[in-house]
Amino acid sequence: MKVDELLKRLESIKIDENKIRERRKIAEHLAQMPHVNESPRIIVHYYIMTINEDIYRIGSYINFLKFGIGEILSDDAYVYVFVDDVHCPAYYYFPFLTNVYLLPYAYLSKLGIEKYYAVPAIGLEYTAAVIRYPDIKHVVVEVADIGTAATNTNLPTLTRDILGTKEISSSKADNILSRFSSQELFAGYTFNEARDIINRYYNDNDISLAKEVGAIKRAYNHIFQPFRIVYDLNTKQFIPLSHVLPTKAF
Numbered sequence: 001m002k003v004d005e006l007l008k009r010l011e012s013i014k015i016d017e018n019k020i021r022e023r024r025k026i027a028e029h030l031a032q033m034p035h036v037n038e039s040p041r042i043i044v045h046y047y048i049m050t051i052n053e054d055i056y057r058i059g060s061y062i063n064f065l066k067f068g069i070g071e072i073l074s075d076d077a078y079v080y081v082f083v084d085d086v087h088c089p090a091y092y093y094f095p096f097l098t099n100v101y102l103l104p105y106a107y108l109s110k111l112g113i114e115k116y117y118a119v120p121a122i123g124l125e126y127t128a129a130v131i132r133y134p135d136i137k138h139v140v141v142e143v144a145d146i147g148t149a150a151t152n153t154n155l156p157t158l159t160r161d162i163l164g165t166k167e168i169s170s171s172k173a174d175n176i177l178s179r180f181s182s183q184e185l186f187a188g189y190t191f192n193e194a195r196d197i198i199n200r201y202y203n204d205n206d207i208s209l210a211k212e213v214g215a216i217k218r219a220y221n222h223i224f225q226p227f228r229i230v231y232d233l234n235t236k237q238f239i240p241l242s243h244v245l246p247t248k249a250f
Helices: 003-031 032-037 058-076 088-095 102-110 146-152 171-182 191-203 207-222
Strands: 043-048 053-059 077-085 128-135 136-146 227-232 237-239
Touching: 003 043, 003 077, 003 128, 003 227, 043 058, 053 058, 058 077, 077 102, 088 191, 102 128, 102 146, 102 171, 102 227, 136 146, 146 191, 146 207, 191 207, 207 227
Parallel strands: 077 128
Antiparallel strands: 043 053, 043 077, 128 136, 136 227, 227 237
């Protein structure tokens, strides 16, 4: 191997390691949010986390936009976050299946659009699903790169005709969300279909679906390339991934 090729490869490895550390820091910070650790019950919430690790609920963030400091927040926005309590195993193992619209909202926010739960936040780099599983007092956090996941789910194509705009109609937003959710991204299955197959596999012990679940898992990991951590709310410790809920062989 030529020296310049070796240097390029080593530089690539260094960048990957930096990205892993970056996502780990984000995930660990989100897993220990007071709202996640202290609330008796979580009602679905969306947040924006800034580069300085300040966290704003979407409603508060929008109010700041109205008061004229939105441009600063928009540039400093870093992670688009979704938080929820769940009881279905599909959401424990595949957090980004919890909310089919999470990635579109994050991507529209990065484009600077305000509609539904999308807010102008052009600095966004990541999206995160923070899933609290009350049955076993675990919090699962997965962090994904918005650009990578958007490309792998065709969002640039679905939003091509709204580039450069700051406002879109409800019908246009609904069309984007509908087209996104109807895609068969997970080994020929939509978000909802993939979720239902996984739940049948775990809840109903339907081992005949092992092949389908394995294919869905591979597609999911390719699309989101998530960084994952699990946090125990009782011990306040991070759990090695090999020690979490038992998994079946795919």
